[in-house]
Amino acid sequence: MESPELLFSLVYAFLSVCFVAPPTEFVSGGLTIQNLFSNFLGSEELNFIYYHIRRTTATLVIHSFIPLGYYFGLVICSPHLNLFNIFQTSLLWQIYFVISLTLCLRACLFAFWWSRGKWNNHPIAQELRLLSEDGNWRSVASSIDIEFRRVDKFTTGGFGRRVIVTDSWVMKTSAYYVNVARQSDIHLTLSHSEEHALSYENNTTAQFLSISVSGINPKLKPFHIRLNALEYGDLKEKLTLPIRNVRSIVIRQSLSDQFLEEFRNQVKENPKYRLPQDTEVENCIGCMVKPSNVKLRKECSDLPDGECQQCYCRPMWCLECMGKWFASRQNQQEPETWMSSISPCPTCRAKFCVLDVCSVLG
Ligand SMILES: [Zn+2]
Ligand SMILES: [Zn+2]
Ligand SMILES: [Zn+2]
Structure with missing residues (x-):
């Protein structure tokens, strides 16, 4: 490798991608936000909603430092770019620096604002407020927590992107957000199906289904959940409402x-x-x-x-x-x-x- 900054850029890009969308090796190595901040996040099992409010906030802040981290890395490994003195470097780098710094500051300000009043302003809290009858989002949160602790919930999906169905809730976690919907307020529609090759040698494929969750309550944003067709039966068992299959998608259920x-x-x-x-x-x-x-x-x-x-x-x-x-x-x-x-x-x-x-x- 000729130039140190090219090598650094490649390594940094690779590590950033692994950190933002961790492959299994990273997850099992414990290099995830969930692991690194486990003390701050608390217990998901006991306080599902507070855990995810903290997790999404930490994720946003940490991810927002990635571009700035790249800049400082380059300061150290390529002195000839003159990045150390922001006033002497090229205009392009000056713009990059200002944008990265703004990103971090913005994320930190958001995190600070959300945490005010014991997380009253966090987007997940706002979402739960829409789901409550009296505007008290904490009572909705505690009823979700109680159901999440039960052993008979349905969960699927990889690390950080999980679908959870409890007796009365359908939820999807993602890096910066958790979608929550009450089973009695939604329509479920099978929207899409795709086949993925598992092994090219013996032609085995897995079918994945997308289900759109749309609310009767217009204030709630619709979202999609995705699962392996073999889990479709377990999902249906946990749901109190039917899944509409208007496009007549053929589901390859397991034999049982x-x-x-x-x-x-x-x-x-x-x-x-x-x-x-x-x-x-x-x-x-x-x-x-x-x-x-x-x-x-x-x-x-x-x-x-x-x-x-x-x-x-x-x-x-x-x-x-x-x-x-x-x-x-x-x-x-x-x-x-x-x-x-x-x-x-x-x-x-x-x-x-x-x-x-x-x-x-x-
Ligand atoms: Zn039984
Ligand atoms: Zn008989
Ligand atoms: Zn008998």
């Missing part, structure tokens, strides 16, 4: 998701089971989260070769866990036979078919 959907539709058609008086259902013993909402009861007509038996177990499983159990008992090479097959009850081993799965009416 496809089956679960068929299973769910069949159970909807099946007769219902009414709980005897004064019985209480506990949570499903498979996932421990959902209420037990299915009961096995022989409902299929006695086919000549029918093998189904009566199960006397009380409702102990949720629909999804029962479906996953059923699928796990089938021949994995022949998914087309699953719907017409049988499986033993997970508890008493009595055989049942999909027609014998009844939803429980409370």
Whole structure:
């Protein structure tokens, strides 16, 4: 390498890109804002909103120093550019210096302004204020924090760009912002799908879906979430609203998701089971989260070769866990036979078919 400034520029550009959009190596090496400032940021698990208010502020300030850092680096490694004395260097560098300095000062001023009144002015706080009924953004923040602590939330996406769905919120984190929307206030529309090659040798591809989140509340900015099609089933399970697919995008769900959907539709058609008086259902013993909402009861007509038996177990499983159990008992090479097959009850081993799965009416 002939000139030291070219070498320095390349290294600096590389490091800056790695810092702004960290590849996995950087993340596992701990060279991220989340790691370097973990004391200042606090705990995401306990205070999700405050954590991200601080994280976005720190990110903005640190990133704003990158151009100025480049200037000072050049001061040291190429003295012949005369950068040390700003009045003697070329006009182009003078302009660069002023712009970089303005960027830093602006970011610091913003950070200072946001932090006033315990972060009252931060854009995320402003956004939550729009979501609150009485203008108190802190109560919205604490209700989000409470739901974020639950183990059954849906999360996907890489470091720094995550999609999080809790019982009543849909959120997306990005470098400088967190989009927040209440499930009851939004429309979800499947907007786009793309295929990415995972491996060129055996032609495997992954399908990624973009879903637009638009608000019924016009003051909220719409945003997009992106996820692997294989996670689509888990996302839908966590949502209380449907995802509209107006462009009829074909979703390549995982085999178990496809089956679960068929299973769910069949159970909807099946007769219902009414709980005897004064019985209480506990949570499903498979996932421990959902209420037990299915009961096995022989409902299929006695086919000549029918093998189904009566199960006397009380409702102990949720629909999804029962479906996953059923699928796990089938021949994995022949998914087309699953719907017409049988499986033993997970508890008493009595055989049942999909027609014998009844939803429980409370
Ligand atoms: Zn379950
Ligand atoms: Zn049973
Ligand atoms: Zn049966």
